[in-house]
Amino acid sequence: MKYVILVGDGMADYPLDELDGRTPLQVADKPNMDQLAEKGACGLLRTVPEGMEAGSDVANLSIMGYNPRRYYTGRGPLEAASIGVELSPEDAAFRCNLINADERIVDFNADHIETDDAAELIDTLNTHLETPGRFYPGVSYRNLFVITGAGYTDVRVEPPHDIVGEPLDHHLPGGSPEADHIRELMLGSREILESHRVNHERIARGKRPANMIWLWGQGTRPSMEPFAEKYGLKGATITAVDLIKGLGVYAGLKNIHVPGATGYLDTDYRAKGRYAAAALEEYDFLFVHVEAPDEAGHAGDVEEKIKAIENIDHFVLGRILDAMTEYDCRISVLPDHPTPVEVKTHVPDPVPCILAGDGIEPDAVKSYDEFSVREGSLGLEEGHRLIEVMKTL
Structure with missing residues (x-):
């Protein structure tokens, strides 16, 4: 079995007046995410442990399968x-x-x-x-x-x-x-x-x-168990953000360089999708991270955030799903944390999560957003248990 985690950084949000009380996820044209939600199991993931700051470092460390309370030492060492x-x-x-x-x-x-x-x-x-x-x-x-x-x-x-x-x-x-x-x-x-x-x-x-x-x-420098020993999987990351690459280094994951990936709104979504699809042939686990929705949230730009979500869906997720048909594979799609456009910074709220693929029993959820997933079968899980759940569900 192969496993893919696709993180749309900061993708979750709050209802907005200019969107008639809906969120960017609810408004965006995202057929692949909605199809996955309908075919898979949904719920909420608490990626930021109570009392810790809602940083991308804490949240992505959690999603990558490491309890931040045990392994987190700071953002600087990851950049190093x-x-x-x-x-x-x-x-x-x-x-x-x-x-x-x-x-x-x-x-x-x-x-x-x-x-x-x-x-x-x-x-x-x-x-x-x-x-x-x-x-x-x-x-x-x-x-x-x-x-x-x-x-x-x-x-x-x-x-x-x-x-x-x-x-x-x-x-x-x-x-x-x-x-x-x-x-x-x-x-x-x-x-x-x-x-x-x-x-x-x-x-x-x-x-x-x-x-x-x-x-x-x-x-200070963290001490992390190698991912391959912890989960028995050969893994890689695809990201343009240094702190995610740093997590990959400490976890012993291969950081795959994607030309044109910028960590900003102008990132080459198509290239990220192509490289992720190709990497499935060699790796058992892929951690694919796209920063753009978070940047739009920090800028308070709702239109750019919607566009970023749609680009992730069409050009990254769509390409990955096409490649997944060649393998026994499971995928999770989620943000690391919300970055609401009205707040312009991270908040520690649980994030909407999809888990779909081979052997995953569908639940009653029909679309992917912050509210629909609450009716899903996954309930509320701790973020660092996501990979464990992906492997055992």
Whole structure:
């Protein structure tokens, strides 16, 4: 038996007035998801354990079959693994966003800064910002900072996408030598970045400058059982997002590179579908992740969110379902967490989940959305049990 999990990041939502009290999932043209719901079993999955933050790192770790209460150490180490940065046990790895700010956080991704521009800015920080730590370039605004010292894991900094529009000085860390140093780095980056050629050129092109860094999501290197030993399956991930790739590295999954996959609204959905379909021949387990609905949710753009859901359905899920006919196969489709367009950030609510394929008994659900699945036979499950349920149902 082969197993596929397709995650539409942030796909779930709340009813919206502009959609006549419906959600984007209810409005979207998604025949493949609806057909799977009708042919399979549905329910809700609690991907974020009570009391933990509704981050994509926590939620996807859960969906991948690892209990976050046991295995989660922070977002930064996952990004480190993705870009090949080895961490010692004493290292704290921070996610380093390039942001746009004045007295407030204006934009948590600096107008989705291009990777080449970001790399040049990160290199300049290593040269001119005084710290015993080191910055590493990643993808676009998602970069990395690593520093040695146990006290750095206790520094509290909120994710920048949760505080857009908020005053900077309300959210800067402080209260310990380590927190003070992180605050000094964040504030000290402004003078260096604002005068940089890259940002002058961005302004000339009508783009927001990346005029500050925001350090957050730090943690130490996690210790995870290899997926193959835990579940007896040879697996792979397909994603453009560093933290998902990092989870794959620590779990011993193969990260399959897809040209044109950007982790944004312009991602190449067709390429993701093609690569996922081809990977079924070699792998017993596929974790396919598409970031676009989450980006639309953060932007508060309902039309883009509907479009992203439809593209996932038509070009990713449709291609996977065609390939599945060649194998004994089961598939689950779900978000990792909701990212409601009115809230513009993640919430920890349980997510709608489909489980379909060979040997799965259909229930009474006829369409896939946040409300229909509540009548399904799966009930409410803990997220880290999904693979176990897929294998034993």
